[in-house]
Amino acid sequence: MVCMGNICRSPTAEGVLRYKLRQAGLHELVIVDSAGTHAYHVGEPPDPRSIKHAKRRGYDLGGLRARRVGDGDFETFDLILAMDWDNYALLEEQCPAPHRAKLRRLSEFARRHDSPVVPDPYYSGAEGFERVLDLIEDACEGLVDHLKAN
Known part of the structure; x- marks a missing residue:
């Protein structure tokens, strides 16, 4: 899961997907991580607003810490899911050609x-964080179904 700073969207997606995988009994088969395309917040916990809104829905983001996408991520992971087109483009620039098929947007899995x-x-109020959770929950449910089918 990849966004810009790894403090709002991508850690939220990591927490939600971990929860959904546990519900589906796939948590021991799938490795989930998140990172940012920029190193603005490396080592920091998720944004307090992300933690608060996620917690209201039963997701724990408290132990997560921001990191930047590393070159090894392109080899390690089977899917690298960007939150938006800008971060997708940055991933494309960094990703070695043999691994580009792994790049997708999380929203592709939404139903x-x-x-x-x-x-x-980041610059919105509570409604922005709730909207992000709505989209991520939907996409993660679709992603879990995709993983089950493959």
Whole structure:
């Protein structure tokens, strides 16, 4: 899961996907991580607003810490899911050609919401963080179904 600073969207997606995988009994088969395309917040916990809104829905983000996408991530992970087009483009620039097929947007897996991206809630109020959770929950449910089928 990748966003810009790894403090709002991508750690939220990491926490939600871990929860959904546990519910589906796949938590021991799938490794989930998150990172940012920029190193603005390396080592910091998720944004307090992300933690608060996620907690209200039963997701624990408290132990997560921001990190930057590393070159090894492109080899290690089977899917690298960007939250938006800008971060997707940055990943494309960094990703070795043999691994580019692993790059996708998380929103591609959404079923109920028709949004091409998970928008950055950083400069929004509570409604932005709730919208992000709605989109991420939907996409993670679709992703779990995708993983089951493959």
